[in-house]
Amino acid sequence: MTTAEDHLALPQVSENPDARGGSRFMRPVEVISAGLLLAVVGLLLSGVVSRYVFAAPVVWIEEAASICFLWLAMLGAAIALDRNEHLRLTLFLNMLPERLRPFVETLALLTIGSFLVGLMRVAFEYAYEEWFITSAALNIPNTFRVAAIPLGMAMMLGILLVHLFRTSQVAHIALGTAVLAALALGLWLGSPLFIALGSTSLLLFLVVIVAACLAAGVPIAFGFGIGTLTYLAFGSHVPVFVMIGRMDEGMSSVILLSVPIFVLLGCVLDATGMGKAIIDFLGSLLGHVKAGMSYVLLGSLFIVSGISGSKVSDMATVAPALFPEMKRRGNKPPEMIALLATGAAMADTVPPSIVLIVLGSVAGVSIAGLFTSGIVVAIVLMAVLIGLARWKARHEVLSGVSRASFAAVFKLALIAAPALVLPFLIRSTVAGGVATATEVSTIAVVYAIFIGIVLYGGIGWARFYTMLVETAAMTGAILLILGTALAMAWAITQAGVAQVLADMMTDLPGGWISFMALSIVIFLILGCILEGLPAIVLMSPLMFPIAKSLGIHEIQYAMVVVVAMNIGLMTPPIGIGFYLACKIGNVSPDEAIGAIWPYILALIVGLIVIAAVPWISIGML
Known part of the structure; x- marks a missing residue:
C-alpha cells in the first residue's frame, strides 16, 4: 500500500523523526517566529485602522512589516527543515532497492548542504552591500532586512549538519562528498564548453540536474536552487551574486x-x-x-x-x-x-x-x-x-x-x-x-x-x-x-x-x-x-x-x-x-x-x- 508520505515527504532533519513539534534547540527560533508573525499581523492591522478609520496612513508600517516578513520567511524555512516540512518527491526514491536508499538520502542531504554553502558567502556579501541602501520610510540600512537570508541559510546548514552526522553512516557521507566533488570538478572543467553552448546548456543545468535532484528526494526549493546555482557558476558569465537578489525579490513582494x-x-x-x-x-x-x-x-x-x-x-x-x-x-x-x-x-x-x-x-x-x-x-x-x-x-x-x-x-x-x-x-x-x-x-x-x-x-x-x-x-x-x-x-x-x-x-x-x-x-x-x-x-x-x-x-x-x-x-x-x-x-x-x-x-x-x-x-x- 502507498501512503501520502511515500510521495510527499522530506529528509529526516529532526531529532525526533516524527516530530512536527521540532527539536529542542529550535525552540527559541520558534518563539521568535511566532512573535514575528504576530508583529506582521499587528502592523498590517494598524495600517488598516490608520488608513480607513483615522484617514491618516502611517507610511513606515508596510516597510516594517516587510522586514518582519523576510525574517519570518527565512526562520520559518529553518523550522520547516527541522520539522521535515519542505515539499519534496519520494516517488522515485522509494523505487530504489532498500540497501541503496540510505546512501541516496545522505546524498540528498549533502546536496542541500552544497547549495547552502555555495550561496552563503555571496548572501553575506549581498547583506553587506545593502548597508549602503537606506529604506525610504524608516531611513535605516536595508541590511537589517536582507540579513535574514544569510543568517537563515546558516541556521539551515547547522540543522542539516547536526542531523547528517547523527543519522548517516560515515562511509555514506564520505562517498556522497566524493560524488559531489567529482561532479563539481567535471562541471568546472566543462565550463568553457557550457558557456559556448549558450542557452542549450540550460538542458543540463535546469532540466537534467534539477530532475536528478527531485528524483533523489531533494526538496523542490533546493532542487530549483541547485539547478540555478550551477548554471550561473558553470554555464554563464553572470555572477552568482545576482541569484540572491532574485531570491530576495521572490520572497519580499508586498502582495x-x-x-x-x-x-x-x-x-x-x-x-x-x-x-x-x-x-x-x-x-x-x-x-x-x-x-x-x-x-x-x-x-x-x-x-x-x-x-x-x-x-x-x-x-x-x-x-x-x-x-x-x-x-x-x-x-x-x-x-x-x-x-x-x-x-x-x-x-x-x-x-x-x-x-x-x-x-x-x-x-x-x-x-x-x-x-x-x-x-x-x-x-x-x-x-x-x-x-x-x-x-x-x-x-x-x-x-x-x-x-x-x-x-x-x-x-x-x-x-x-x-x-x-x-x-x-x-x-x-x-x-x-x-x-x-x-x-x-x-x-x-x-x-x-x-x-x-x-x-x-x-x-x-x-x-x-x-x-x-x-x-x-x-x-x-x-x-x-x-x-x-x-x-x-x-x-x-x-x-x-x-x-x-x-x-x-x-x-x-x-x-x-x-x-x-x-x-x-x-x-x-x-x-x-x-x-x-x-x-x-x-x-x-x-x-x-x-x-x-x-x-x-x-x-x-x-x-x-x-x-x-x-x-x-x-x-x-x-x-x-x-x-x-x-x-x-x-x-x-x-x-x-x-x-x-x-x-x-x-x-x-x-x-x-x-x-x-x-x-x-x-x-x-
Missing part, C-alpha cells in the same frame, strides 16, 4: 504578506470549529435528497475554501465531519475520496486562494480580477462535479433519512451565520477594490479569532502558539520555493529561452487554440510533478507574455492554468494531492485510484469549457 495570514486563518478555522458549523448548516438544507451529502461536501469545500485558502485545510475540515454520514448512507470510501480530492481542486480558485495571490504577484495580474473570476470558474467546475455525483447516486437508498425541521435549520443557520459572513467579506472587499488582499487577510484573521473566542469555544494559548509556529514553518517552505523558482525563471528568461519559446508557440498552427491546448497539457503535467506554487512561479513569466501576444485575456489564461494544475495535482499515480486526500480520509490509494478517474474526466470537461468560453472567466469583471 505575499497575505500568505502567512491566510495560512493562519485556515488554522483558526479548523481549531474553532467554524468550518464544522458551516457543514452542519448545509447538511440540514441538502442532506435529505439523493446525492445530498455529495452536494454538502462540494458546497462546504466551496465555502470553506473562501476562508482558509488552503486545500489541505479544506479537506481536513470537511472529511471528518461528512464521511461518517456518507458511509452510513452507502457511499463507498473510494468514491468519497475521489469527490473530496476533485472538490478540493475545484475550490482552489475560490478566494482567498493562495495560488491566485502568488500568481497575481509573479505574473502582474489583478488579484481583484482573479478573485472575481475564480468564483465563477469554481461554480462551473462544481456544476460538472454535481452532475456526475447525482448520476452516481441514482441508486442511493434514503431509508431512515428525513428532512430537517425548520427549527433545526434555523438554529444551525444562526450558529453558522458568523462563519458564513467571513468568505463573503473577503471576496466582496477585495473584488470591490475596497481593500487589498493583504489588508482583508488581516481583518479576516482578527474577526475569526474574535468570533471563535466568543461563539465557537475559543482557542487555548498553547494551541494558538502551535498555530503560529506551524504557520511560520509553512510560510517559510512556500516562500523558499518562490525565491528559488523565481531565480530559476529569471535565468531561463535571461538565456533567451522565453523568446525562442514565444516564437515557437506563436507560430503553432491553430493560433490561440493550439497554444491553449498545449498550455493545458503542460500545466496538467507540471501539476502532477511540481505542485501549484513552484509551477506557477517557474512558468508564468514565460507563458503569460505569449498568451497576451495571441490575444488571450490574462485573467482567462490564469484560470485555465490554475485549474489545469489543480487537476494534475489530484491525478494519480503522481499527483500529490490525491495521496493527501487518501491520507485525510484514511483510505488506501490502491482502492481510491480507480474511483477518481470519472471525476478527473469531469473536471477536464469543465476545463475545456472554461478555455473555450472566455466569458466564464472575464464576463463578470
Whole structure:
C-alpha cells in the first residue's frame, strides 16, 4: 500500500523523526517566529485602522512589516527543515532497492548542504552591500532586512549538519562528498564548453540536474536552487551574486504578506470549529435528497475554501465531519475520496486562494480580477462535479433519512451565520477594490479569532502558539520555493529561452487554440510533478507574455492554468494531492485510484469549457 508520505515527504532533519513539534534547540527560533508573525499581523492591522478609520496612513508600517516578513520567511524555512516540512518527491526514491536508499538520502542531504554553502558567502556579501541602501520610510540600512537570508541559510546548514552526522553512516557521507566533488570538478572543467553552448546548456543545468535532484528526494526549493546555482557558476558569465537578489525579490513582494495570514486563518478555522458549523448548516438544507451529502461536501469545500485558502485545510475540515454520514448512507470510501480530492481542486480558485495571490504577484495580474473570476470558474467546475455525483447516486437508498425541521435549520443557520459572513467579506472587499488582499487577510484573521473566542469555544494559548509556529514553518517552505523558482525563471528568461519559446508557440498552427491546448497539457503535467506554487512561479513569466501576444485575456489564461494544475495535482499515480486526500480520509490509494478517474474526466470537461468560453472567466469583471 502507498501512503501520502511515500510521495510527499522530506529528509529526516529532526531529532525526533516524527516530530512536527521540532527539536529542542529550535525552540527559541520558534518563539521568535511566532512573535514575528504576530508583529506582521499587528502592523498590517494598524495600517488598516490608520488608513480607513483615522484617514491618516502611517507610511513606515508596510516597510516594517516587510522586514518582519523576510525574517519570518527565512526562520520559518529553518523550522520547516527541522520539522521535515519542505515539499519534496519520494516517488522515485522509494523505487530504489532498500540497501541503496540510505546512501541516496545522505546524498540528498549533502546536496542541500552544497547549495547552502555555495550561496552563503555571496548572501553575506549581498547583506553587506545593502548597508549602503537606506529604506525610504524608516531611513535605516536595508541590511537589517536582507540579513535574514544569510543568517537563515546558516541556521539551515547547522540543522542539516547536526542531523547528517547523527543519522548517516560515515562511509555514506564520505562517498556522497566524493560524488559531489567529482561532479563539481567535471562541471568546472566543462565550463568553457557550457558557456559556448549558450542557452542549450540550460538542458543540463535546469532540466537534467534539477530532475536528478527531485528524483533523489531533494526538496523542490533546493532542487530549483541547485539547478540555478550551477548554471550561473558553470554555464554563464553572470555572477552568482545576482541569484540572491532574485531570491530576495521572490520572497519580499508586498502582495505575499497575505500568505502567512491566510495560512493562519485556515488554522483558526479548523481549531474553532467554524468550518464544522458551516457543514452542519448545509447538511440540514441538502442532506435529505439523493446525492445530498455529495452536494454538502462540494458546497462546504466551496465555502470553506473562501476562508482558509488552503486545500489541505479544506479537506481536513470537511472529511471528518461528512464521511461518517456518507458511509452510513452507502457511499463507498473510494468514491468519497475521489469527490473530496476533485472538490478540493475545484475550490482552489475560490478566494482567498493562495495560488491566485502568488500568481497575481509573479505574473502582474489583478488579484481583484482573479478573485472575481475564480468564483465563477469554481461554480462551473462544481456544476460538472454535481452532475456526475447525482448520476452516481441514482441508486442511493434514503431509508431512515428525513428532512430537517425548520427549527433545526434555523438554529444551525444562526450558529453558522458568523462563519458564513467571513468568505463573503473577503471576496466582496477585495473584488470591490475596497481593500487589498493583504489588508482583508488581516481583518479576516482578527474577526475569526474574535468570533471563535466568543461563539465557537475559543482557542487555548498553547494551541494558538502551535498555530503560529506551524504557520511560520509553512510560510517559510512556500516562500523558499518562490525565491528559488523565481531565480530559476529569471535565468531561463535571461538565456533567451522565453523568446525562442514565444516564437515557437506563436507560430503553432491553430493560433490561440493550439497554444491553449498545449498550455493545458503542460500545466496538467507540471501539476502532477511540481505542485501549484513552484509551477506557477517557474512558468508564468514565460507563458503569460505569449498568451497576451495571441490575444488571450490574462485573467482567462490564469484560470485555465490554475485549474489545469489543480487537476494534475489530484491525478494519480503522481499527483500529490490525491495521496493527501487518501491520507485525510484514511483510505488506501490502491482502492481510491480507480474511483477518481470519472471525476478527473469531469473536471477536464469543465476545463475545456472554461478555455473555450472566455466569458466564464472575464464576463463578470
